Amino acid sequence: MEQLSDIPVFVEKNYFAGSRFDDTLDWIEQRSDREIHAQIAGVLCATQQDISVEGRILDIRRKGRRRIALLVNTILKGPEDLAGMVLTIGSDKTEREEVSARQLVLMNWLRRNIHDDFYYDGEHIDHAVKRVEELILYTEVDARIWGIDKEGQPVDIQGTITNARMERLRVGLLEIRVAQSSAAIRAAPEVFTIGGRETAPEIMRELMSIVPDVLALKMLFTPAYARTRDRVEKVIEAENLTVTVDDNFDIIRDVTFSLPSGQIMGIIGESGSGKSTTIRAIIGDIIPTAGRVRLGGINSTQRSQVKPIFGFVPQDLGYMYQNFTPLENIIEFGKQYGIPEAELVRRGKILLRELGIFEKGNQSVQTLSGGEKRRSSISIAMVHRPQLLILDEPTSGLDPDARSELWDYLDYLNREYNTSMVVVTHYPGEGEYCDKVGVFMRERSMVAFGSPSELKASLPGGGYAVGIILNQPRPGIATLLKDVPGIIHVLERGELIKVFSEVPLMEMAERVSRAFQGQDIGVKSIKPKIGVDMTDYFILITGRQLEV
Amino acid sequence: MPYQKSFGVLSVVKRGTECAMTVVESIRRTLALTRKEIQTIIKDRTAMLLVFMLPLITIGTLALAIQQNDVQAETVPLFLGLVDLDTTDTYPGLDLSENFTATLESLDGVTVTMYVNVSEAYEALFYTEIDAYVVIPDGFEHALSLNLPTTVNISTSSTQLSGQSEAILAITEASLIFRANLGWIRSEILIIPSVEFVPEGDTWALQVGAFLVVFCIFMAIALISCQSIVGDIPLRRMLLTPTTKVEVVVGKIAAYTIIGMIQGLLLLVLWIIGFQLELSTDLLTLLVINSLMALAGSVSGVVISSLSTSRLQANQGFLFLLLGMMVLSGMFLDVGIISDFLPMNLGMALIRETAFKGLPLITKGPEILRILMYIMGGTLISMIVMWRKRTLA
Numbered sequence: 001m002e003q004l005s006d007i008p009v010f011v012e013k014n015y016f017a018g019s020r021f022d023d024t025l026d027w028i029e030q031r032s033d034r035e036i037h038a039q040i041a042g043v044l045c046a047t048q049q050d051i052s053v054e055g056r057i058l059d060i061r062r063k064g065r066r067r068i069a070l071l072v073n074t075i076l077k078g079p080e081d082l083a084g085m086v087l088t089i090g091s092d093k094t095e096r097e098e099v100s101a102r103q104l105v106l107m108n109w110l111r112r113n114i115h116d117d118f119y120y121d122g123e124h125i126d127h128a129v130k131r132v133e134e135l136i137l138y139t140e141v142d143a144r145i146w147g148i149d150k151e152g153q154p155v156d157i158q159g160t161i162t163n164a165r166m167e168r169l170r171v172g173l174l175e176i177r178v179a180q181s182s183a184a185i186r187a188a189p190e191v192f193t194i195g196g197r198e199t200a201p202e203i204m205r206e207l208m209s210i211v212p213d214v215l216a217l218k219m220l221f222t223p224a225y226a227r228t229r230d231r232v233e234k235v236i237e238a239e240n241l242t243v244t245v246d247d248n249f250d251i252i253r254d255v256t257f258s259l260p261s262g263q264i265m266g267i268i269g270e271s272g273s274g275k276s277t278t279i280r281a282i283i284g285d286i287i288p289t290a291g292r293v294r295l296g297g298i299n300s301t302q303r304s305q306v307k308p309i310f311g312f313v314p315q316d317l318g319y320m321y322q323n324f325t326p327l328e329n330i331i332e333f334g335k336q337y338g339i340p341e342a343e344l345v346r347r348g349k350i351l352l353r354e355l356g357i358f359e360k361g362n363q364s365v366q367t368l369s370g371g372e373k374r375r376s377s378i379s380i381a382m383v384h385r386p387q388l389l390i391l392d393e394p395t396s397g398l399d400p401d402a403r404s405e406l407w408d409y410l411d412y413l414n415r416e417y418n419t420s421m422v423v424v425t426h427y428p429g430e431g432e433y434c435d436k437v438g439v440f441m442r443e444r445s446m447v448a449f450g451s452p453s454e455l456k457a458s459l460p461g462g463g464y465a466v467g468i469i470l471n472q473p474r475p476g477i478a479t480l481l482k483d484v485p486g487i488i489h490v491l492e493r494g495e496l497i498k499v500f501s502e503v504p505l506m507e508m509a510e511r512v513s514r515a516f517q518g519q520d521i522g523v524k525s526i527k528p529k530i531g532v533d534m535t536d537y538f539i540l541i542t543g544r545q546l547e548v
Numbered sequence: 549m550p551y552q553k554s555f556g557v558l559s560v561v562k563r564g565t566e567c568a569m570t571v572v573e574s575i576r577r578t579l580a581l582t583r584k585e586i587q588t589i590i591k592d593r594t595a596m597l598l599v600f601m602l603p604l605i606t607i608g609t610l611a612l613a614i615q616q617n618d619v620q621a622e623t624v625p626l627f628l629g630l631v632d633l634d635t636t637d638t639y640p641g642l643d644l645s646e647n648f649t650a651t652l653e654s655l656d657g658v659t660v661t662m663y664v665n666v667s668e669a670y671e672a673l674f675y676t677e678i679d680a681y682v683v684i685p686d687g688f689e690h691a692l693s694l695n696l697p698t699t700v701n702i703s704t705s706s707t708q709l710s711g712q713s714e715a716i717l718a719i720t721e722a723s724l725i726f727r728a729n730l731g732w733i734r735s736e737i738l739i740i741p742s743v744e745f746v747p748e749g750d751t752w753a754l755q756v757g758a759f760l761v762v763f764c765i766f767m768a769i770a771l772i773s774c775q776s777i778v779g780d781i782p783l784r785r786m787l788l789t790p791t792t793k794v795e796v797v798v799g800k801i802a803a804y805t806i807i808g809m810i811q812g813l814l815l816l817v818l819w820i821i822g823f824q825l826e827l828s829t830d831l832l833t834l835l836v837i838n839s840l841m842a843l844a845g846s847v848s849g850v851v852i853s854s855l856s857t858s859r860l861q862a863n864q865g866f867l868f869l870l871l872g873m874m875v876l877s878g879m880f881l882d883v884g885i886i887s888d889f890l891p892m893n894l895g896m897a898l899i900r901e902t903a904f905k906g907l908p909l910i911t912k913g914p915e916i917l918r919i920l921m922y923i924m925g926g927t928l929i930s931m932i933v934m935w936r937k938r939t940l941a
Contacts, residue, residue, distance in 0.1 A: 304792075308790060312785065312788045314785060318781050319785040333785075336789035337789060338790075384789075
């Protein structure tokens with residue numbers, strides 16, 4: 001269940017009075033693929049009690065019955081037992097819906113609605129049956145039904161759909177294996193038959209031999225592949241993670257970090273520094289010698305539960321079926337998550353379009369360019385809408401433009417799907433694209449973790465340095481400057497020299513300028529304050545240069 | 549002009565030298581590639597081991613088969629049925645048909661069972677109680693006593709290939725001893741062989757066709773499925789999805805079995821229609837045998853594939869299977885008890901027993917059970933090996 005704390009920093013917000021209900025419905029319909037939340041103040045029609053609730057909009061109806069179906073997350077005012085329920089909201093004049101709305105504050109969370117649960121009113125059970133009938137061929141479907149039992153008492157049952165069928169005269173009937181039910185029917189049989197609200201028992205009796213146990217008023221369905229969609233505050237929590245090999249050599253030692261949901265983490269480090277081992281421990285592929293990792297709130301040693309939470313994009317582009325098209329690859333990998341093929345095709349097309357390879361969707365993978373293959377690989381890993389996408393050196397082998405373009409795509413997916421990401425990279429500069437960066441060193445595991453600005457601020461000068469631009473590169477300039485008082489580090493990057501110091505940078509610039517006087521060095525300019533990037537940070541902290 | 553001439557000669561020499569250099573360089577590059585290739589093979593230690601194991605195992609298999617054959621010849625007797633229809637008594641003091649029967653019984657390793665009539669002997673042959681039956685015709689003694697040629701009929705089963713030749717050899721030997729013992733017989737005893745339980749159609753097409761159908765289904769599927777795991781590079785990525793390794797093994801086996809069944813159906817249709825055969829069983833029985841062979845072939849290939857760490861190793865593994873199954877198929881020499889456990893041999897036995905003799909499949913429960921045990925064993929091995937394999941991450 002989403003919490004108010006999940007609300008993104010930027011949302012599109014609009015206020016509607018209950019009398020402008022048609023405008024409200026228009027506003028929602030125009031954003032039909034977005035995740036829309038609402039705060040609704042109104043009156044419970046049954047008891048005339050004032051309520052104010054917050055929740056996610058599941059469905060709207062505009063023809064005939066005009067209403068919003070809201071999955072309630074938070075009760076701001078009113079009975080506490082409304083939490084987790086679906087409420088039908090009508091205008092301020094409605095008497096038919098559960099809530100007559102006075103005020104509606106709608107919030108577009110500016111991201112794709114990736115929730116796979118779906119709602120039907122009891123009167124539309126035939127539509128629900130049709131949809132569920134197809135779904136249960138592929139996957140389990142959980143349902144929560146609010147309705148009335150044979151004695152006319154209200155019931156609230158939760159369970160798994162065991163059967164969905166159309167009876168004569170297109171009357172839909174569901175069978176549900178009950179996991180939890182309200183007190184009134186606790187003693188009832190394990191499997192319930194569910195009929196529609198508009199189908200009176202007398203008619204049912206005439207039409208078929210079965211009289212439904214419950215006549216549904218509201219139905220909320222959740223396919224099994226959507227069960228892992230519950231968001232947690234921290235998608236990864238690694239505590240004192242240590243992996244030791246046979247000869248008591250720690251590949252990683254005491255690695256501790258956490259990644260808040262929706263953020264991108266970059267892992268920078270040399271070969272053999274434990275990056276891959278950390279990734280393997282995160283996804284439960286190896287059991288840590290000490291410490292633990294929780295992925296999406298689940299201990300990663302529970303592999304079967306953890307697998308749907310993440311998607312993995314390998315570095316090697318050969319890990320796709322080369323004679324399949326990208327869409328066929330998406331379907332074949334996606335089917336393993338129990339997602340119906342029609343849904344995979346729909347999602348696959350959206351992803352391919354978003355990643356700019358829609359036109360290539362029907363070409364075999366082997367005919368695609370490196371960048372296109374990489375994006376195909378990402379779309380395969382994204383099709384089950386994982387909470388966490390892990391990418392192993394996605395930009396290696398790409399030219400700077402293509403790297404920048406790929407990061408744009410990753411940024412888009414991060415925002416659009418609210419997917420957290422872990423990106424292993426050899427380019428320290430790519431840490432700038434990330435919310436958090438973990439720096440790994442050989443034999444020392446993770447030596448630093450934080451946001452790029454935090455990491456850079458930890459350097460002498462608080463993220464700034466004195467910049468010296470030479471006419472041409474001059475190796476060994478650091479030796480010349482080493483006697484200048486106050487200098488902590490000198491970083492040579494071609495013609496650009498960066499001087500790090502705790503001394504005020506203006507004063508440091510003057511000292512450097514004086515040091516150059518009388519020397520045969522062509523200095524183009526000296527800038528007292530220039531920014532430090534993640535490449536500088538990596539070189540300074542590791543003492544090694546990976547890629548400049 | 550002389551300059552030009554000499555320049556021309558130089559040019560030709562230069563061109564010739566360049567050409568020779570090109571050839572030398574090409575040879576050098578080729579040698580470097582050869583060296584690299586040998587190094588690649590040498591570095592794959594398992595593949596190298598298999599290179600030397602292959603001849604050892606092949607020859608070992610052959611030796612085992614021959615040993616089985618020898619053991620068979622020494623210890624397992626030839627069971628012959630005998631129907632003595634001779635009522636003539638023209639040679640004073642000796643019943644020649646009885647004397648012929650006694651000669652037959654005296655042969656090493658031959659056990660003779662007497663039957664009153666041909667139908668009883670035929671039934672015994674049908675249920676494999678005997679390997680062949682001999683019919684001494686009426687007038688046998690009369691013809692011999694008048695020094696006229698006579699005949700002895702020997703009927704063998706189409707389903708027992710090795711038994712056929714052994715029975716004919718035994719009767720020929722008995723005939724020679726019989727004539728030598730009596731001395732005075734100058735006329736010939738003609739041995740007339742016949743093969744029972746042969747459906748309508750070309751005998752060669754039947755016998756070889758049955759072998760080829762089983763062999764092709766089993767081997768063709770084993771050939772393609774032996775690359776199914778080792779050659780499936782994206783499989784390691786697939787294992788990061790909720791798919792389990794057990795599901796992978798079962799999925800692979802099922803997929804190749806389906807392909808094998810379709811291929812087998814085509815083979816069966818071509819075999820039956822192409823040679824205008826009228827088999828003694830229905831299509832459903834043949835399809836069940838076809839499916840069992842496809843399943844066994846698929847399992848064999850998947851086992852090889854899961855054990856291999858490179859495509860080269862998988863190819864070598866398949867070669868083992870091919871040679872082993874060929875040598876031990878029973879088509880070339882009797883392999884004794886081994887035949888009762890190898891799926892291809894069991895499949896061929898099932899085809900002959902059902903399609904030739906017309907026995908219902910339900911009577912072949914033990915054979916089917918043994919094939920299923922092979923399938924289950926292979927599947928289990930694949931699963932255990934797969935369980936130890938790493939995923940992609």
